[in-house]
Amino acid sequence: MKTLATLLRREYQENRAGFLWTPIVVGAVFTLLTLIGLATAMVKGPKAGLVIDGVPVSELVDRLGPSELAKLGGGIDVALGGLWALLQAALYFVVLFYLLGALFDERRDRSVLFWKSLPVSDAKTVLSKAASAVFVAPLIAWAVSAAFGLVFLVVLSVYALWLGLNPVTAIWGPASPLSVFAVTLAMVPLTALWSLPMVGWMLLCSAFARQRPFLWAIGVPVLVGLMLAWLGVLRVFRDGAEFYWQHVFLRLTTSVVPGNWLWFDGSGGLDFDPGTGSLATTLLDGAGALVTNPATWIGAVVGAALVAAAIEVRRRVSE
Amino acid sequence: MSAVITAENLRKQYGRKGTLALDGTSFRVEAGRIVGLIGPNGAGKTTALKAILGLTDVEGRLDVLGLDPRRERERLMEQVSFIADVAVLPRWIRVREAIDYVEGVHPRFSRATCERFLARTEVKPAMRVRELSKGMIAQLHLALVMAIDARLLVLDEPTLGLDILYRKQFYQSLLEDYFDADRTILVTTHQVEEIEHILTDVLFIRHGRIVLDAAMDAIGERFAEVMVGPGEREAALALAPLSERQVFGKSVFLFDGADPMRLAALGERRQPGLADLFVAMMQRPETAAGAAR
Numbered sequence: 376m377k378t379l380a381t382l383l384r385r386e387y388q389e390n391r392a393g394f395l396w397t398p399i400v401v402g403a404v405f406t407l408l409t410l411i412g413l414a415t416a417m418v419k420g421p422k423a424g425l426v427i428d429g430v431p432v433s434e435l436v437d438r439l440g441p442s443e444l445a446k447l448g449g450g451i452d453v454a455l456g457g458l459w460a461l462l463q464a465a466l467y468f469v470v471l472f473y474l475l476g477a478l479f480d481e482r483r484d485r486s487v488l489f490w491k492s493l494p495v496s497d498a499k500t501v502l503s504k505a506a507s508a509v510f511v512a513p514l515i516a517w518a519v520s521a522a523f524g525l526v527f528l529v530v531l532s533v534y535a536l537w538l539g540l541n542p543v544t545a546i547w548g549p550a551s552p553l554s555v556f557a558v559t560l561a562m563v564p565l566t567a568l569w570s571l572p573m574v575g576w577m578l579l580c581s582a583f584a585r586q587r588p589f590l591w592a593i594g595v596p597v598l599v600g601l602m603l604a605w606l607g608v609l610r611v612f613r614d615g616a617e618f619y620w621q622h623v624f625l626r627l628t629t630s631v632v633p634g635n636w637l638w639f640d641g642s643g644g645l646d647f648d649p650g651t652g653s654l655a656t657t658l659l660d661g662a663g664a665l666v667t668n669p670a671t672w673i674g675a676v677v678g679a680a681l682v683a684a685a686i687e688v689r690r691r692v693s694e
Numbered sequence: 695m696s697a698v699i700t701a702e703n704l705r706k707q708y709g710r711k712g713t714l715a716l717d718g719t720s721f722r723v724e725a726g727r728i729v730g731l732i733g734p735n736g737a738g739k740t741t742a743l744k745a746i747l748g749l750t751d752v753e754g755r756l757d758v759l760g761l762d763p764r765r766e767r768e769r770l771m772e773q774v775s776f777i778a779d780v781a782v783l784p785r786w787i788r789v790r791e792a793i794d795y796v797e798g799v800h801p802r803f804s805r806a807t808c809e810r811f812l813a814r815t816e817v818k819p820a821m822r823v824r825e826l827s828k829g830m831i832a833q834l835h836l837a838l839v840m841a842i843d844a845r846l847l848v849l850d851e852p853t854l855g856l857d858i859l860y861r862k863q864f865y866q867s868l869l870e871d872y873f874d875a876d877r878t879i880l881v882t883t884h885q886v887e888e889i890e891h892i893l894t895d896v897l898f899i900r901h902g903r904i905v906l907d908a909a910m911d912a913i914g915e916r917f918a919e920v921m922v923g924p925g926e927r928e929a930a931l932a933l934a935p936l937s938e939r940q941v942f943g944k945s946v947f948l949f950d951g952a953d954p955m956r957l958a959a960l961g962e963r964r965q966p967g968l969a970d971l972f973v974a975m976m977q978r979p980e981t982a983a984g985a986a987r
Contacts, residue, residue: 380798381797388788485781492776493799493800
């Protein structure tokens, strides 16, 4: 336990810029854009004391029916989800390059000789790197997105006050930040399960590439896909290429993106209508589809095998 | 005395038709010794060390502290410390973080000891390795390693690229603050003169074979250096010297196991320096070198 904590802390210390500062910068940019948008609205939009259709703005929310309030809350939730999605996009690149460097950089600077001079097995080392990619970095990104989500709601509340609205009834009542935070937190273990093939593949490339692990990690799957497409043209392997791009290529190169298993069932992504469903049910339906999908478990087995291969390659590397 | 390392018939080939880095290498290292593994570049020194540390697979029987390094590296490294040349500490890490890490993963590490060693140096906890000079990095690495209660310390060119002050200090610290009867040190270096006085044993390795395996005490008895004037040169050559070199118009001969009485007749006998002995052994034809064991 102590060893695991030490290994995870070491990964964090080396990658603080990606794990912590990247999400904070993205969150700060989101907040800044929100502030600019609201400042513009304060200059050009409705003013406090404005009367719309005979109703003062300050009483507007009190007159909304339940379904309209739900829409208002859903809209705010979608904004919170958007903030989270923005951080996830940044996190994708952080995790991709973290994994590609995880077993490559230590060989390039020869520090692998230092790490291997200590009583830590290759399996523990590699697993700690996998865990950093699927748990540590995503949990930090989640915490940062939740923190900036609260900042966003506070900023909205100030704007509501300026309009003469009560922030409790206009913002905090209709929106459901806690369920957004809970759902996005629940995405972390689900994504970890789904993304094992990508984690294993990237670690393996990182462990064996003598130069440029990125080219191996992306180039090999692209070449295989092009070869299959060519065979498809020759009608030797008719539907293979399409299946390959969807189930192998995307899985190996993008599966750390939360919810990307939804791309695989033909629905094409989150189909969320703030008026009709809650974000929570939409995402959790996706989770149900995930654990009942055989592709999840086939991928998990392949991913575990790739991680095991990365461990073996690291064991053999001597410099 | 118990053996810390037993190597029997180690064999390692790089590539299918590549050179043999180890070619039937056999040796033992006993506890409480300081052993120098000395050989030219490409002789198999580093491969032998890597095999001992479980960093590379080799054929043959290899036992280090009762463990098989190939399969039990994790357990082995609780008892074995290792310094490759100075440049292997990760450059991004802070001194404090490096200490935290070793403390977190090593059951036999003493933080207090490490901090005591570092207090004597200019190395500060908040510094990053990339901000340290080469000498300071070596001091940090040595402090980390000396704070580990290990039974075997393996040093592979530990002072490469350091200036002479740091080199002297490095070995002095090892002798004064670390080495004792329960510990064993195995060291490779090109700077033979520098470690000559601290070694208890030497292993010469050439083309993957051990060509000399001797205690330093025994070297003085077995090998002799005699300076001979031009008149006695023929008599000296008759004793089949290992090597001859010219100094101020006289010849300095190095003998292996020659009759002490006959040597005394030639001139004053001295113990050869390790560097001269090394050069002499490496320049002999291969078969003769093998027979010298």
